[in-house]
Amino acid sequence: MVAAPSLAARAGNSPSLPDVAALLARILAGTDAELIWEDICNFFGSLGFEHLLYGYSPDSRGAVLGAPEDYLILTTLPKPVVREMIASGYFRLSVTFNWALNNVGLASWSMTAEEAGMPQDFAVPPDGAEFFLRHGLLTGCSIGFAQERTRGRAVMALIAPPSMPQSDLDSILDEWRDVVFTVAAVAHRCLSALPYLPPGRRLTHRQREVMEWVAEGKTTADIALIMGITPPTVEKHLRLARETLGVETTPHALVKATFLNQMFVASPQEYLALKSVSAWHL
Structure with missing residues (x-):
């Protein structure tokens, strides 16, 4: 297999500022995660x-990354x-990876455990x-992103051809670091804000509708009247929503x-049903 051209070999044909600006504009305006990816x-x-x-x-808490069933993983x-x-x-x-969390x-893959703050x-x-x-x-680098909430963690890894020395990549990243980080961070902000429907965690239209009315403060009787269904049917949709999301209570759902x-x-x-991987596919 022919290796991809190195970053250094691309230097004469590197993206211009207008190219990068156009890319960021497309990402920020995008509502299709597959096109962003x-x-x-x-x-x-x-x-x-x-x-x-x-x-x-999306449901990680510090070092606890949450259930693999909920991971969004996009990769080539x-x-x-x-x-x-x-x-x-x-x-x-x-x-x-641990540093980027x-x-x-x-973080260049030349980073040592000591530099990353890992145990001795x-x-x-x-x-x-x-x-x-x-x-x-x-050979590559890992990227960590700003955390706006106490929940949710993401990491991106950019992997160079194995034939490329890490030192060569590091020298190029010294010049491209801000551009690489900016594109990755904007993509993360947009991807993490779009709906994620992993297999086994996907609410039906009815389940979501009932949940949204609960979020509006409506009672079971209110929801039954609004949706034209019986209270037991409302409870059934809530129960199925809890089961789908793997939780025990409606507030948690x-x-x-x-x-x-x-x-x-x-x-x-x-x-991204064909390009994402979760524990449901393992």
């Missing part, structure tokens, strides 16, 4: 990156690689090292649906 893949691909990996856990890596990474927890072995900015005895076990080597995940951006949605659609 395609745009940023094309942009970072033009810089010579071979793969992208974006992970977002083969799905079997991502499945193995999630199932075995190899992503938690990345120094820069708690920091804002770009931190070491990647042999099976983890073999996984990264086997799949050529050797409201919070969970809000984190997934499934409440008060103008036009809910299938959301």
Whole structure:
């Protein structure tokens, strides 16, 4: 397989300021997550990156990342690689992943455990090292994003061809750091704000409608009258919504649906069903 051109080789044909501005305008105006993802893949691909990996856990709390069933994972890596990474927890072995969870900015994969604030005895076990080597995940950078809430964490990894030395990538990123971070951060803000409908967590139209009326402060009797259904049917929809979202109470279901951006949605659609990976696919 022919490796993608290096960032250095692209220097003479790098995106101009108008190119970057046009890209950011498309992302900010976009309501189709798949098109946003395609745009940023094309942009970072033009810089010579071979793969992208974006992970977002809308219900995470600090170091607790939440249920894998709720993760939004977008990537150009083969799905079997991502499945193995999630199932075995190899992503938690990345120094820069752990740094990006708690920091804002770009971290080169040359970052040491000490620089990332990891425990002094931190070491990647042999099976983890073999996984990264086997799949050529050797050269790249990880990006951490600003946290506007106490819930929700995201990390993006940009992966260069394995034939490219990390030192070469670092020298180019010194020049492109702000552009790379800006495009990634704007994409994250937009992707994380769009509806996410993971398999097994997808509310039906009726369930969402009932939940929205609950959020408006309506009682079961009110909702039954408004929707022209019986109170037991309202309770049935609420019960099914709780089961779908994996929670026990209706208030928790409201919070969970809000984190997934499934409440008060103008036009809910299938959301990257073919390109996202969650525990439902493992």
